[in-house]
Amino acid sequence: MARTGRPTRRYKVQWAGWLWLFAVLQVLLGLWLSPVTQLRKVRIEGARPDQEARLRTLIEEIRKIPAWQHDSQRLIEKVLADESILKAAWQQNLFGRAVLTLQLREPVARGPRGTNLALDARGELYLDPAADAKLPEVVLPIDATKPSLSLVGEWDGRQVAGLAVELATKVPVLAWKIVLDRENKVSLRAEGVDAPVLLGTTDRYKEKVDQLRKALERRPALLQEVAALNLSAPEQPVIVPRGGPENPKR
Helix, strand or coil: CCCCCCCCCCCCCCHHHHHHHHHHHHHHHHHHHCHHHCCCEEEEECCCHHHHHHHHHHHHCCCCCCCCCCCHHHHHHHHCCCCCEEEEEEEECCCCEEEEEEEECCEEEECCCCCCEEEECCCCEEECCCCCCCCCEEECCHHHECCCCCECCCCCHHHHHHHHHHHHHHCCCCCEEEEECCCCCEEEEECCCCCCEEEECCCCHHHHHHHHHHHHHHCCCHHHHCCEEECCCCCCCEEECCCCCECCCC
């Protein structure tokens, strides 16, 4: 009796496709392991000269690792351990060339001498031994910062940063301290001068600094002659002489 049913199909193996896939996998594996993709030349952009040595040491740790095997994100984390660096980006090609690009914080004020603290334009405290000693100095209550440098209390870092910029721009002839007390009251102290400039809060700080500039233009030695200058209400500045308060001439 003859067999009936569908004829058996024989599938032809597509060897060409498999060979191409195998070749591609070999190339990829070769690139993964190949020393050709190891770092050969690295350019660092945006760093200060005093940061170069540390950054080169970090890069040296991955120099002999093929490009696809090292963890660039881990490298970025180590780079950002320097708090004066705000952002970092790493780009590397398969021919051993790479670029490390940095964006540094811009300090507008510094912490008390010996602390290495600085305040950037965003109002954030960070460690920066290279901050210019000529910047206004910010003096905070002892418990206003913790080891992590996270801010506590209600003081507005961005406002204080803006105040520092105004002082450095409009009244640069004196070295200023911006002093905040536990109640967030703000006063200014000029180096070598006992009389404080009382601001109350950092609200309307531009107007207050402008009144300070005008007062010192009229009487350059004003702060050496009085007990205090109260600018809490900038539209009505008050001179506090050693005998009692008076309104300065406009």
